[in-house]
Amino acid sequence: xxxxxxxxxxxxxxxxxxxxxxxxxxxxxxxxxxxxxxxxxxxxxxxxxxxxxxxxxxxxxxxxxxxxxxxxxxxxxxxxxxxxxxxxxxxxxxxxxxxxxxxxxxxxxxxxxxxxxxxxxxxxxxxxxxxxxxxxxxxxxxxxxxxxxxxxxxxxxxxxxxxxxxxxxxxxxxxxxxxxxxxxxxxxxxxxxxxxxxxxxxxxxxxxxxxxxxxxxxxxxxxxxxxxxxxxxxxxxxxxxxxxxxxxxxxxxxxxxxxxxxxxxxxxxxxxxxxxxxxxxxxxxxxxxxxxxxxxxxxxxxxxxxxx
Amino acid sequence: xxxxxxxxxxxxxxxxxxxxxxxxxxxxxxxxxxxxxxxxxxxxxxxxxxxxxxxxxxxxxxxxxxxxxxxxxxxxxxxxxxxxxxxxxxxxxxxxxxxxxxxxxxxxxxxxxxxxxxxxxxxxxxxxxxxxxxxxxxxxxxxxxxxxxxxxxxxxxxxxxxxxxxxxxxxxxxxxxxxxxxxxxxxxxxxxxxxxxxxxxxxxxxxxxxxxxxxxxxxxxxxxxxxxxxxxxxxxxxxxxxxxxxxxxxxxxxxxxxxxxxxxxxxxxxxxxxxxx
Numbered sequence: 337x338x339x340x341x342x343x344x345x346x347x348x349x350x351x352x353x354x355x356x357x358x359x360x361x362x363x364x365x366x367x368x369x370x371x372x373x374x375x376x377x378x379x380x381x382x383x384x385x386x387x388x389x390x391x392x393x394x395x396x397x398x399x400x401x402x403x404x405x406x407x408x409x410x411x412x413x414x415x416x417x418x419x420x421x422x423x424x425x426x427x428x429x430x431x432x433x434x435x436x437x438x439x440x441x442x443x444x445x446x447x448x449x450x451x452x453x454x455x456x457x458x459x460x461x462x463x464x465x466x467x468x469x470x471x472x473x474x475x476x477x478x479x480x481x482x483x484x485x486x487x488x489x490x491x492x493x494x495x496x497x498x499x500x501x502x503x504x505x506x507x508x509x510x511x512x513x514x515x516x517x518x519x520x521x522x523x524x525x526x527x528x529x530x531x532x533x534x535x536x537x538x539x540x541x542x543x544x545x546x547x548x549x550x551x552x553x554x555x556x557x558x559x560x561x562x563x564x565x566x567x568x569x570x571x572x573x574x575x576x577x578x579x580x581x582x583x584x585x586x587x588x589x590x591x592x593x594x595x596x597x598x599x600x601x602x603x604x605x606x607x608x609x610x611x612x613x614x615x616x617x618x619x620x621x622x623x624x625x626x627x628x629x630x631x632x633x634x635x636x637x638x639x640x641x642x643x644x
Numbered sequence: 645x646x647x648x649x650x651x652x653x654x655x656x657x658x659x660x661x662x663x664x665x666x667x668x669x670x671x672x673x674x675x676x677x678x679x680x681x682x683x684x685x686x687x688x689x690x691x692x693x694x695x696x697x698x699x700x701x702x703x704x705x706x707x708x709x710x711x712x713x714x715x716x717x718x719x720x721x722x723x724x725x726x727x728x729x730x731x732x733x734x735x736x737x738x739x740x741x742x743x744x745x746x747x748x749x750x751x752x753x754x755x756x757x758x759x760x761x762x763x764x765x766x767x768x769x770x771x772x773x774x775x776x777x778x779x780x781x782x783x784x785x786x787x788x789x790x791x792x793x794x795x796x797x798x799x800x801x802x803x804x805x806x807x808x809x810x811x812x813x814x815x816x817x818x819x820x821x822x823x824x825x826x827x828x829x830x831x832x833x834x835x836x837x838x839x840x841x842x843x844x845x846x847x848x849x850x851x852x853x854x855x856x857x858x859x860x861x862x863x864x865x866x867x868x869x870x871x872x873x874x875x876x877x878x879x880x881x882x883x884x885x886x887x888x889x890x891x892x893x894x895x896x897x898x899x900x901x902x903x904x905x906x907x908x909x910x911x912x913x914x915x916x917x918x919x920x921x
Contacts, residue, residue, distance in 0.1 A: 388921070393744060394920040417745065419745040422738075424742065425737060429661050438654060442743065442747065443747060
């Protein structure tokens with residue numbers, strides 16, 4: 337297959353087997369350029385292995401993957417890739433400034449570029465006061481910040497972030513969110529692997545749900561964020577026929593005495609449902625639409641907990 | 645090429661920060677002091693009784709070889725202990741991921757680290773080797789034969805050990821790597837002794853065993869060649885110890901060691917490229 341120039345990431349049938357364990361079964365994914373793309377799944381779903389295959393750290397057993405139009409593992413294209421590994425760590429005897437400089441030099445930055453960019457990116461992650469301190473004394477959150485700085489120093493076209501906010505306090509998370517948005521404004525693509533669904537929900541344009549090493553579904557969050565609506569009703573005299581009729585608009589219908597819960601894909605159908613139920617003879621004394629969170633969708637898609 | 649230089653530079657700086665390097669330098673200085681005192685005591689003792697200058701020269705040269713052998717042993721141990729962690733440790737901790745995703749090939753990454761360690765070894769061996777010779781010369785006035793050849797061969801021996809820690813570091817954990825390479829070093833030491841014994845024994849089997857051990861790990865034969873190059877011509881026939889030689893490794897053994905080093909390094913690069921990080 338040949339990759340499209342419009343896509344930052346393209347994979348087809350990517351598979352990785354470690355011994356007898358299938359880590360990634362069949363990953364087919366397309367991420368257009370300029371998006372913040374969320375990658376979601378339970379523990380052991382194959383997220384980190386997938387990222388490592390995209391970056392050329394892990395060799396796939398079969399399948400194709402391309403990043404910025406080049407095959408994963410291409411050395412030259414890495415000049416345009418930034419990566420923050422999970423639990424970032426590096427030589428702890430370097431100062432924060434030296435660490436970022438080192439990574440910038442590896443990316444081919446000139447002395448002039450480093451002189452301008454290193455203080456700038458250290459300031460961006462809020463570590464200016466600590467730039468001459470050795471990384472050895474850094475907290476986990478500070479390490480994540482300096483890790484983010486090394487991923488961004490060369491102004492890459494695509495940035496892979498593996499759990500970037502795991503060690504950060506709420507202020508740090510806000511900072512990461514702002515940085516990612518700024519990177520998208522700059523035209524960069526961000527590939528975000530995070531367990532924090534609320535982070536993904538407010539940051540990402542699109543998400544892919546991965547389970548057992550396969551993409552189960554992808555959702556667009558950019559234009560109509562979380563259009564799905566859950567409804568909680570309090571009603572009497574709701575007949576079985578009325579409930580069967582509800583399936584025209586609703587799914588995940590759950591009835592418990594006088595409580596009725598269901599989910600619809602658009603708020604627009606709510607008046608129709610009200611009219612239908614009243615016409616069917618139901619006495620409605622409560623009708624509360626609730627926004628469906630990404631967490632609820634995640635739980636629905638992933639089913640029961642199969643995490644390791 | 646510049647990427648190799650960047651990695652070599654940071655590796656050299658990292659090696660210089662390891663306590664083991666400074667401990668080895670301290671140990672080297674301590675041994676040098678003991679060596680100087682022993683030499684001085686020997687010189688005083690020699691002055692107290694009549695002795696032919698020829699015999700005196702042979703004994704003092706022999707003592708210098710003890711000093712240089714100590715120097716060689718420390719350098720090999722330092723090489724192994726400082727380098728066993730560089731690939732194995734960074735792979736297991738994930739530290740290597742941030743570098744391996746930069747625009748640098750894995751071969752460049754490995755060679756950069758390798759050259760960084762080679763730089764450290766060259767400096768360490770040159771300092772301790774020169775200091776040992778300087779102490780011996782100042783106390784006794786004795787100099788080794790062919791010191792440059794000797795220095796080169798000791799560095800060569802260390803680099804063979806380094807190549808092995810790199811190769812096994814792409815397969816094993818830090819601890820296993822250390823055990824395997826130190827084990828091979830022991831095999832080499834045994835091989836050296838067996839070849840020495842074969843100089844007196846008529847048993848062909850001992851010769852075969854000694855040669856086989858030296859083929860598995862040729863490091864010790866490089867020291868024995870270095871000792872042969874540096875000792876007085878008569879010493880070989882007077883001595884029976886690892887500090888001097890009965891059985892002298894041939895030039896073919898040196899060529900074999902060079903080919904061995906290239907193959908081990910080649911396998912290290914190949915496997916580092918092949919493996920998942």
